[in-house]
Amino acid sequence: MNLIGEHTDYNGGPVLPIAIAARTTAAVGPGAPETLEIVSTRDGRPHHIQWKGDLPDHWGAYVAGVMRELWTLGVRLPQDGARVAVSSDVPVGAGLSSSAALTVATARALALLAGASLAPRQLAAVAYRAEHDHVGVKCGVMDQTIAALARPGHALLLECATLAHRHIPFRGRLLLVDTGVRRALGAGAYNERTRECRAALERLRVDLPELIWLAAWPAGWLARLKRALPEPLRSRAVHVVSETARTRYGAHLLARGRVGAFGRLLYESHESLRRLYECSTPELDLVVAAARRAGALGARLTGAGWGGAALVLVSSKRERGIAEHIRRAFARTYEREPEITTVRASGGARRERITASRRRASTA
Ligand code: ADP
Ligand code: MG
Numbered sequence: 037m038n039l040i041g042e043h044t045d046y047n048g049g050p051v052l053p054i055a056i057a058a059r060t061t062a063a064v065g066p067g068a069p070e071t072l073e074i075v076s077t078r079d080g081r082p083h084h085i086q087w088k089g090d091l092p093d094h095w096g097a098y099v100a101g102v103m104r105e106l107w108t109l110g111v112r113l114p115q116d117g118a119r120v121a122v123s124s125d126v127p128v129g130a131g132l133s134s135s136a137a138l139t140v141a142t143a144r145a146l147a148l149l150a151g152a153s154l155a156p157r158q159l160a161a162v163a164y165r166a167e168h169d170h171v172g173v174k175c176g177v178m179d180q181t182i183a184a185l186a187r188p189g190h191a192l193l194l195e196c197a198t199l200a201h202r203h204i205p206f207r208g209r210l211l212l213v214d215t216g217v218r219r220a221l222g223a224g225a226y227n228e229r230t231r232e233c234r235a236a237l238e239r240l241r242v243d244l245p246e247l248i249w250l251a252a253w254p255a256g257w258l259a260r261l262k263r264a265l266p267e268p269l270r271s272r273a274v275h276v277v278s279e280t281a282r283t284r285y286g287a288h289l290l291a292r293g294r295v296g297a298f299g300r301l302l303y304e305s306h307e308s309l310r311r312l313y314e315c316s317t318p319e320l321d322l323v324v325a326a327a328r329r330a331g332a333l334g335a336r337l338t339g340a341g342w343g344g345a346a347l348v349l350v351s352s353k354r355e356r357g358i359a360e361h362i363r364r365a366f367a368r369t370y371e372r373e374p375e376i377t378t379v380r381a382s383g384g385a386r387r388e389r390i391t392a393s394r395r396r397a398s399t400a
Contacts, residue, residue, distance in 0.1 A: 037053060037054055037055075037056055037132065037210075037212065037338060037339075037347065037379060038051055038052065038053045038178065038338050038339065039052045039053065039054060039191055039206070039286070039302075039338075039347070040052050040279075040282060040283050040286045040301060040302060040305050040336070041279060041280075041282075041283035042279060042305060042309055042313075042315075042336075042337070042338070042340065042341070043229065043233075043275065043276060043279065043309075043313055043315070043340070044196070044251055044276060044279050044280050044283060045176040045177070045178055045196045046176060046196075046230055046233070047233050047237075047249055047250040047251040047276045047280075048196055048197035048248065048249025048250065048251045048252060049195075049196060049197070049249070049250075049251030049276065049279065049280035049283065050193055050194060050195050050196065050251075050280060050283045050284055050287075051178045051193075051194050051196060051283065052191050052192070052193050052194075052204070052283055052286060052287055053178055053179075053181075053182040053191065053192055053194070054182065054186065054190075054191045054192070054206060054379075054380075054381035054382070055182050055183060055186030055381065055382050055383065055384050056132060056212075056379050056380075056382060057379075057380060057382040058124075058125050058126040058127070058132065058137075059124070059125065059126065059137065059141075060122060060123070060124035060125075060126055060134065060137035060138055060141045061122070061123050061124070061141065061388070062120055062121070062122050062138075062141040062142045062144070062145040062146075063120070063121045063122075063145070063390065064118055064119065064120050064121075064142070064145040064146055064148075064149045065118070065119045065149070066113070066114045066115070066117060066118065066119070066149070067115075067117035067118045067119040068115070068117045069115040069116060069117050070086060070087070070088055070115070070116045070117060071084055071085065071086060071087075071117045072084070072085040072086075072087045072096065072099060072100060072103060072117070072118055072119075072120065073085075073117075073118075073119040073120070074096050074099050074119070074120045074121075074122070075120075075121050075122070076095065076121075076122040076123070076124070077122065077123040077124065078095070078122070078124065078128070079094075079095070083096045085099075085100050087099075087100040087103045087104065088104075088116075091170060091171070095138070097170065097171045098135060098138050098139050098142070098166055098167060098170075098171055099120055099138075099139075099142050100170065101139070101165070101166030101167065101169070101170030101171055102139055102142050102143045102146060102162060102163065102166045103118070103146065104166070104170060105143075105161075105162040105165050105166050105169075105170070106143065106146055106147060106150065106152075106162060109152075109154075109158070109162065111146075111147055111150045111152040111154070112150055113146065113149060113150045118146055118149060120142055120145070120146070122138065122141070122142070124137065124138070129218075130214065130344075130345075131338075131339035131340070131344045131345060133179035133183070135167055135171075135173070135175075135179070136163060136167070136175075136179035136180045136182075136183045137183055139162075139163035139164075139166045139167055139180065140159060140160065140163045140180055140183040140184050140384075140385050141183075141385055143159050143162045143163050143166070144159055144184075144385045144386075144387070147159070147162075148387060156184040156185045156384070156385075157181075157184070157185070157199070159180075159184040159385065160177065160180040160181040160183070160184040160185065161180075163180040163183070163184065164177050164180040164181075167180070176196065177194075177196060177199065178194060178196070181194055181199075181201070182194070182384065183384055183385060184384055184385055185201065185203075185384050186381070186382065186383055186384030187203050187381075187383060187384070188381060188382055188383045189205060189206065189207055189381055190203040190204060190205055190206055190381055191203075191204045191206040191287070191290065191381060192204070193283075193284070193287040197248075197249050197251070197252070202287070204287045204290050204291050205290065205291065205293075206290055206381045207295075207381075208290075208295050208298075208333075208349050209349070209350050209351070209352050209355055209378065209380070210347050210348065210349055210350070210378070210379040210380070211347070211348040211350060211355070211358070211359055211362075211376055211377070211378060211379070212338075212345050212346075212347055212348075212376070212377050212378075212379045213323045213345060213346045213347075213348060213362055213366075213374050213375075213376050214344070214345045214374055214375040214376075214377075215317065215319035215320055215323065215343065215344065215345065215346070215366075215374055216319075216372070216374060216375065217317055217319050217343035217344065218343055218344075225315065225342055226340060226342070229272060229313065229315070232268060232269055232272045233250050233272055233273070233276060235269055236250055236265055236269040236270075236272060236273040236276075237249070237250045239264060239265055239269065240253060240261065240264055240265070240273070242264075243260065243264055250273060250276050250277070251276055251277065251280040253273070253277050255277055255278065255280070255281040258274060258277065258278070261273055261274065261277065262274065268314075271311070271312040271313070271314075272312065272313060274308075274312055275308045275309065275312040275313040278308060279305060279308060282301045282304060282305055285301065286298050286301045289301070295333060295349070296333055298333075298334065298349070299332070299333030299334025299349045300333075300334060301334065302333075302334030302335055302336045302347070302349055303324070303328065303334050303335065303336065305336045306320075306324050306335065306336035306337060306346075309336065309337055309341060313341070315337070315340065315341030315342055316337055316341055317341070317342065317343055319343075319366070319370065319374075320337040320341065320343075320344075320346050322365060322366060322369060323335065323346040323348070323362055323365075323366065323374065324336060324337070324346055324348075325365075326361055326362045326365035326366065327346075327348045327358060327361075327362055329361065329365075330354070330357065330358040330361035330362065331354055331357075331358065332348045332349060332350050332354075332358050333349040333350060333351065334348075334349040335347065335348040335349065347379070348362070355378070359376050362374070362376065363376060
């Protein structure tokens with residue numbers, strides 16, 4: 037879940053995600069030659085995949101992609117075969133990146149089975165390429181990176197242009213408020229924004245030929261940026277450049293324990309997403325306004341927008357009161373309740389040995 041840094045990733049700017057506590061577990065063992073035998077609590081029936089051949093049109097494509105990327109890195113499994121059993125409580129398709137949880141967990145487990153010790157960044161790269169290059173999803177690197185690198189009680193400042201990263205202490209309490217609106221129109225609008233950002237970059241390069249990423253435009257030159265761009269490119273670019281500055285400053289504030297000041301940046305971020313990037317919805321705006329009225333430290337949409345969820349930063353004393361206030365305000369307007377869950381910064385992928393019933397586990 038991204039605390040701040042929305043629509044900065046594909047513009048070469050920073051993001052500041054945390055890992056949530058929901059998780060995906062992958063148990064692995066040796067398998068038949070060149071065969072991947074997989075089963076998941078999500079669909080229950082096993083699949084057999086010749087992973088060096090065509091990719092299947094179900095979730096096995098993610099695991100086959102992981103196998104191929106490990107192979108490319110020289111990680112060899114006995115007879116090139118494996119069996120993988122997956123269980124998960126990460127909601128699918130809710131913007132919480134169940135796909136990254138799946139690829140990072142299987143990459144870690146399969147690498148262990150092969151006796152290879154991959155650094156967390158290598159795991160993230162394997163998982164990213166499995167999804168991006170093999171499955172063909174136009175995703176960024178944030179989800180796999182946080183799933184592989186997260187530390188409990190920390191957010192991760194990740195510079196998407198360089199992949200430089202820093203763990204930032206984060207002990208804030210968060211509510212995740214799901215508006216229940218799925219991003220039906222979102223994909224088209226998302227692609228339109230990426231095109232607009234590219235067009236803005238092209239024009240700004242006339243002024244500053246060495247500009248490689250939109251997010252690299254100096255934040256102190258906003259007046260010049262505004263003169264150079266027509267609408268709507270101007271608004272999109274102002275969001276990207278100011279959100280980049282907010283995200284880096286936000287990490288700086290968190291590192292100094294200034295959670296209140298960080299919260300105010302969340303409100304600013306939402307306002308920028310609503311007015312300049314135009315990716316909010318009335319439901320998300322209502323949640324953020326209700327959070328502000330109830331005295332939350334900060335709130336904003338998270339996960340690109342056009343539906344989905346808002347995050348709300350709260351103090352532990354007021355957590356319940358704020359959740360209640362949001363719930364009531366939402367229900368008054370929409371005659372249904374939003375799903376509200378508490379979220380904390382948790383750890384990333386880790387090894388677990390199955391000790392009890394080991395033989396049964398390995399043959400199940
Ligand atoms: P999300 O936002 O949850 O990442 P995606 O559409 O990117 O949504 O990924 C969801 C897909 O990932 C599912 O359709 C499925 O193919 C795969 N997936 C995720 N978790 C599991 C799981 N536990 N078992 C099997 N497949 C999974
Ligand atoms: Mg995904």
